[in-house]
Amino acid sequence: xxxMASAPSxxxxxxxxxxxxxxxxxxHLARFLGxxxxxxxxxxxxxxxxxxxxxxxxxxxxxYLNRIVVNEVRDRARRRSTREKFAxxxxxxxxxxxxxxxxxxxxxxxxAVAGLPQRQREVVVLRFWLDLSLQDIATTTGTALGTVKSHxxxxxxxxxxEQEDLR
Amino acid sequence: MNTASDxxxxxxxxxxxxxxxxxxxxxxxxxxxxxxxxxxxxxGRTRGRRKQTAVVAGVAAAxxxxxxVGIGLYADRDSPSGPATSPPEESTSTEPQTRTVRGPxxxxxxxxxxxxxxxxxxxxxxxxxxxxxxxxxxxAIEAGVARFDADVEDRTAINRFGDSSxxxxxxxxxxxxxxxxxxxxxxxxxxxxxxxxxxxxxxxLMVRQAPLGNGGLAGDDTRVVDTRPYVxxxxxxxxxxxxxxxxxxxxxxxxxxxxxxxxxQAVSMVNGIDGARPRCGRFxxxxxxxxxxxxxxxxxxxxxxxVLGLGRDGxxxxxxxxxxxxxxxxxxxxxxxxxxxxxxxxxxxxDGSTL
Numbered sequence: 001x002x003x004m005a006s007a008p009s010x011x012x013x014x015x016x017x018x019x020x021x022x023x024x025x026x027x028h029l030a031r032f033l034g035x036x037x038x039x040x041x042x043x044x045x046x047x048x049x050x051x052x053x054x055x056x057x058x059x060x061x062x063x064y065l066n067r068i069v070v071n072e073v074r075d076r077a078r079r080r081s082t083r084e085k086f087a088x089x090x091x092x093x094x095x096x097x098x099x100x101x102x103x104x105x106x107x108x109x110x111x112a113v114a115g116l117p118q119r120q121r122e123v124v125v126l127r128f129w130l131d132l133s134l135q136d137i138a139t140t141t142g143t144a145l146g147t148v149k150s151h152x153x154x155x156x157x158x159x160x161x162e163q164e165d166l167r
Numbered sequence: 168m169n170t171a172s173d174x175x176x177x178x179x180x181x182x183x184x185x186x187x188x189x190x191x192x193x194x195x196x197x198x199x200x201x202x203x204x205x206x207x208x209x210x211g212r213t214r215g216r217r218k219q220t221a222v223v224a225g226v227a228a229a230x231x232x233x234x235x236v237g238i239g240l241y242a243d244r245d246s247p248s249g250p251a252t253s254p255p256e257e258s259t260s261t262e263p264q265t266r267t268v269r270g271p272x273x274x275x276x277x278x279x280x281x282x283x284x285x286x287x288x289x290x291x292x293x294x295x296x297x298x299x300x301x302x303x304x305x306x307a308i309e310a311g312v313a314r315f316d317a318d319v320e321d322r323t324a325i326n327r328f329g330d331s332s333x334x335x336x337x338x339x340x341x342x343x344x345x346x347x348x349x350x351x352x353x354x355x356x357x358x359x360x361x362x363x364x365x366x367x368x369x370x371x372l373m374v375r376q377a378p379l380g381n382g383g384l385a386g387d388d389t390r391v392v393d394t395r396p397y398v399x400x401x402x403x404x405x406x407x408x409x410x411x412x413x414x415x416x417x418x419x420x421x422x423x424x425x426x427x428x429x430x431x432q433a434v435s436m437v438n439g440i441d442g443a444r445p446r447c448g449r450f451x452x453x454x455x456x457x458x459x460x461x462x463x464x465x466x467x468x469x470x471x472x473x474v475l476g477l478g479r480d481g482x483x484x485x486x487x488x489x490x491x492x493x494x495x496x497x498x499x500x501x502x503x504x505x506x507x508x509x510x511x512x513x514x515x516x517x518d519g520s521t522l
Contacts, residue, residue, distance in 0.1 A: 012205075016198065023194050028186045039192070043201045050205055106181040113178075128175065129182040159178070 015050055022062060025130075026069055032125040033073040034114065041076070045069045066130065067140045070122055077118055112159050120155035123148055277334035278356035285352045288342070300324035300341055300348060312336065324348065328355075470517040474501050477511040484512075 023042055030038035030045075045068040049061055056064060113124055119141070126137045134152070138145045301324075303315045314329035321343070328337040337355035341348040476484035486501040514522045 019198055019201065020194055023197055024192045027192045027197070028182075028189070031189070032182060032185075039197055042197065043204055046201050047204050105177060106184050109178055109181040110185050113181075124178070125182070128178045129186075131179075159174075 015046075015053065018061065019046055022065060026065060029066065029125065029129060030069050030073055032113070032129055033070065033122060034077060034118070035073045036076070041069060041072045044072055063136065063140060066126070066132075067142070070126075070140055071142075074118060074122070109159065116155050116158060119143075120151045120158070123151040124155045124159070127152060275334050276356070277330050277332070277336050281354055281356055283352075283354045285354075288351050300326055300339075471501060472515045472517045474512060474514045476513075 023046070026042045026045065027038045030041040035041045045065055048068050049065050052064070053061070113121060116124060122141055123137055126132045126140055127134075132140065134148050135145060137152075138148045141148065143151075300319050301317050312328045313331040314327075314333055316327040316329070318325045318327075323343070324341040326339040326341070327335060328339075329335050337353070339350055340352040342351045343349070471488070474486035476486065478484055488501050516522070
């Protein structure tokens with residue numbers, strides 16, 4: 001995003017450069033967060049980012065993009081939930097990951113992540129997909145650092161993954 | 168995939184592998200569609216074409232039908248009105264008796280006997296949401312009212328209707344309320360003694376609970392004519408004809424659509440009933456269809472920020488605004504599907520007030 005960030009008044013070409021560098025990861029981020037239409041989420045996110053580009057000054061817009069994606073997925077999930085109340089609720093109970101088959105382990109992990117509550121899922125995805133620090137996760141999700149730690153702790157417990165040092 | 172043994176590394180690797188397993192993102196196509204969106208925003212068109220489509224498509228079937236009815240009610244009626252300074256499309260009709268033209272209406276009444284509705288400045292029908300006093304009311308066009316003139320100020324408006332000679336046949340006086348224009352006085356040539364003596368008119372305008380379900384329509388469409396007369400805001404008298412259509416429903420099979428033949432009446436009835444209070448349950452109002460107790464709908468002529476409901480089991484029900492293509496800006500349509508009956512709701516308006 002340095003292309004865009006370095007420009008005092010980013011034009012569409014610079015925005016395009018940033019788009020091409022960040023879109024794929026953003027689509028996966030939206031998908032991992034549970035978006036039904038991750039590409040649409042990313043379109044929306046980039047449109048909002050473009051509309052707000054002047055407020056970014058020279059800052060790296062990636063965190064802002066991530067935050068928009070997180071919020072957009074969250075909003076859509078909330079809206080979706082009101083429409084799908086009639087649908088049977090499928091609760092995912094993760095099985096403990098097996099070391100005997102890596103693919104099984106991977107699928108089980110992803111299934112377990114998908115079954116986490118949305119806030120815990122966000123923290124896990126941001127932590128392990130984007131490799132964000134806990135402070136950056138707090139900024140991206142708009143929550144307090146302590147809340148992030150709490151969500152991550154609960155998520156890792158649910159995933160039966162050994163706790164990392166959250167201090 | 169590597170052989171990471173640390174569970175956290177496995178999780179990282181799982182994300183990476185899963186991302187690789189998905190079809191590659193067509194960034195060119197994504198950029199193309201994003202550019203289209205950006206262009207449409209810059210040219211002032213509606214943002215998020217795909218998003219809007221998804222919302223429309225995703226709304227429950229019940230709402231889709233309600234919306235369809237609503238669009239039919241509002242869009243069809245509103246479209247001919249046009250801007251205040253332009254003649255309506257109907258003015259090009261070859262039938263002069265159906266034309267309504269903007270022009271001076273003299274102070275002389277075309278009749279000696281007139282009906283006067285006046286509650287000392289209070290609303291006669293409640294907020295009439297989509298009415299814009301500067302525009303010729305489409306029902307007036309359909310009714311063949313020949314002349315129309317408007318005197319609109321910030322808080323008040325006076326519409327004058329006249330015959331082809333320019334003599335007055337009706338005058339409507341409005342006051343701008345917080346949610347839209349309110350008809351506060353109406354004077355018109357005597358078209359019906361029944362109307363003149365009818366003091367219960369606003370209540371009578373309500374659409375009663377539709378005869379649904381057991382002992383009801385048994386799946387057949389029917390038409391119900393409410394013969395009680397009413398005065399429209401433009402000064403003609405009509406009866407309320409209701410069309411009740413049975414539609415196939417997902418569950419349970421108790422739904423219907425009630426369509427009135429007068430959109431202005433529809434809105435005034437709706438507002439007379441709900442006042443931005445959500446309705447949940449197995450009944451039907453004009454333009455609404457309620458599948459069962461879990462379906463809640465709210466119409467509001469006043470801008471709404473959020474609507475929250477509380478179910479009997481403690482469930483928090485969050486309404487969402489639904490605005491399909493063609494739906495007017497007012498009244499706002501909000502909807503929620505709860506897990507059970509919703510007893511309490513709080514509507515927060517954009518001005519901070521609550522109901």
